[in-house]
Amino acid sequence: MFYKFSIIIILSMTFFIFAQDKVDDTKVMDHGSNQVEWIIYETEGPAVCFAVSRSHLWFSNGNSVGNYDLRSRHKKMLPTLGDIPSSSIKSIAVDSRGNVWFGGNNGVIVLQKNKFKLFTKGDGLSDNNVTIIRYASGSVWVGTKKGISEYKNNRWVEYNSYNGVCGDDIRDITHDGRGTVYFATNNGIAVYEGGLWTAFDRSNGTSSNDVKALGYDPRKDELWAAMGKSDVDRYNGKEWNNFMDIQENIEFTTTDTQSRIWFGSLNGILKYNGYEWVTNPEKIGFQPAQVTEMYRDSKGDLFFAIE
Numbered sequence: 115m116f117y118k119f120s121i122i123i124i125l126s127m128t129f130f131i132f133a134q135d136k137v138d139d140t141k142v143m144d145h146g147s148n149q150v151e152w153i154i155y156e157t158e159g160p161a162v163c164f165a166v167s168r169s170h171l172w173f174s175n176g177n178s179v180g181n182y183d184l185r186s187r188h189k190k191m192l193p194t195l196g197d198i199p200s201s202s203i204k205s206i207a208v209d210s211r212g213n214v215w216f217g218g219n220n221g222v223i224v225l226q227k228n229k230f231k232l233f234t235k236g237d238g239l240s241d242n243n244v245t246i247i248r249y250a251s252g253s254v255w256v257g258t259k260k261g262i263s264e265y266k267n268n269r270w271v272e273y274n275s276y277n278g279v280c281g282d283d284i285r286d287i288t289h290d291g292r293g294t295v296y297f298a299t300n301n302g303i304a305v306y307e308g309g310l311w312t313a314f315d316r317s318n319g320t321s322s323n324d325v326k327a328l329g330y331d332p333r334k335d336e337l338w339a340a341m342g343k344s345d346v347d348r349y350n351g352k353e354w355n356n357f358m359d360i361q362e363n364i365e366f367t368t369t370d371t372q373s374r375i376w377f378g379s380l381n382g383i384l385k386y387n388g389y390e391w392v393t394n395p396e397k398i399g400f401q402p403a404q405v406t407e408m409y410r411d412s413k414g415d416l417f418f419a420i421e
Contacts, residue, residue: 152399155182158191161419163407165206167214173419174203179216195223196230205247207254215254217244222256222265238270239263250289255297257284262297262304278311279304281323286366288328288337296337298325303339319354321345329367329375338375340364346377346386360384360391366407371414378405378418 159175166172171182179200180191192200195216202219209215214225221234221242235242240261247256254265261274261282273279281299289295297304302315302323315323322342329338337349346357346364366378377384383405385392395401400418407419 155187156189157419160404160421161406163203163205164409164417164419165208165214166409166411166417167208168212171417172206172208172214174200174206174216174218176203177201179203179206195225196232198223198230198232205244207247207249209249209254210252215247215249217247217256219243222247222254233265233270238272240272240274245284246287248287248289250287250295251293253295255287255295257287257297259283273306273311275301280311280313280315285326286328288330290330290335290337291332296328296330298328298339300324303328303337314349314354319349319356320347321354321356321358327365327367327377329369331369331373331375333369333371333373336373338367338369340367340377366405368408368410368416370410370416376408376416378408380404383418 155171157173157175157180159177162174162176164171164173169184171184173180178191178193179195180189182189194200198220203216205217207215216223219242221232221239222244224231224233233239239256239258240263241258243258245257245259247254252266256263256265259282261272262279262284264271264273275282279297279299281301281304283300284297286298287295294305294307297306302313303320303325305312305314314320320339320341322345324342325339327340330336331338335351339347341347344359344362346360348355361377361379361381361384363380364377365380368376370376373388375386382401382403383398385398392398402420404421405418406421409417411417
């Protein structure tokens with residue numbers, strides 16, 4: 115199985131990967147009834163971002179947006195989203211009603227009831243150049259290099275360093291499922307809880323103020339953060355643990371159902387299983403040169419966007 119998968123990587127180099135990860139890290143990926151299943155979705159160019167909307171997988175390759183029907187595996191490419199070119203989409207999210215949100219250089223576009231609608235700075239966004247978009251705690255959260263915008267009850271609210279956010283350059287967003295939303299910024303981790311803003315930074319436990327990526331493990335109730343040039347920090351609700359000089363250029367992180375932490379970077383993929391940092395391709399299942407997005411769905415399946 116691994117040999118066939120390696121050949122596909124070499125020949126294609128432009129796809130999404132779906133993995134149901136149920137394997138003990140001390141064993142190779144192919145063993146017994148717990149064999150991992152990999153499904154590959156070609157994206158006609160290096161995958162930039164993606165999101166899963168019920169039975170569809172939406173993705174951007176930087177030049178166009180597309181979607182896969184996960185049941186039929188049929189792919190459809192969309193050069194425009196309504197009247198807006200889809201060439202600049204950098205982040206995609208899905209809300210609780212199944213509406214699909216796209217963030218890019220032109221603002222935010224939402225697909226609702228088969229119609230596309232554009233939101234820009236004139237509608238209440240902090241900036242038209244969107245870096246990250248996520249749905250959490252009943253709101254759509256949009257990160258830019260000039261602050262955060264929250265869409266709730268059909269209106270936008272802006273947050274930035276002038277009204278509580280510790281940094282304006284927003285790199286990543288995650289949440290704990292209880293209403294707390296975390297933002298990776300250039301000046302610490304901004305924490306939004308109950309309408310109030312607080313922060314984690316070097317003054318209260320993190321190894322750096324330069325936050326690259328965030329991930330939350332609901333099984334252990336822990337927050338993970340890629341910090342600075344190559345550090346990884348973990349918060350257990352009481353204190354921070356700092357792992358120094360782990361891997362450079364980490365940009366994404368997620369957790370699986372066994373509390374293993376996955377890190378995607380420009381240097382490939384890394385996994386922490388609780389006692390060791392795993393880079394062995396046989397234990398990971400694949401070894402791409404770059405990872406540009408990671409996602410865990412409601413069933414526990416893992417998706418990776420790679421080059």
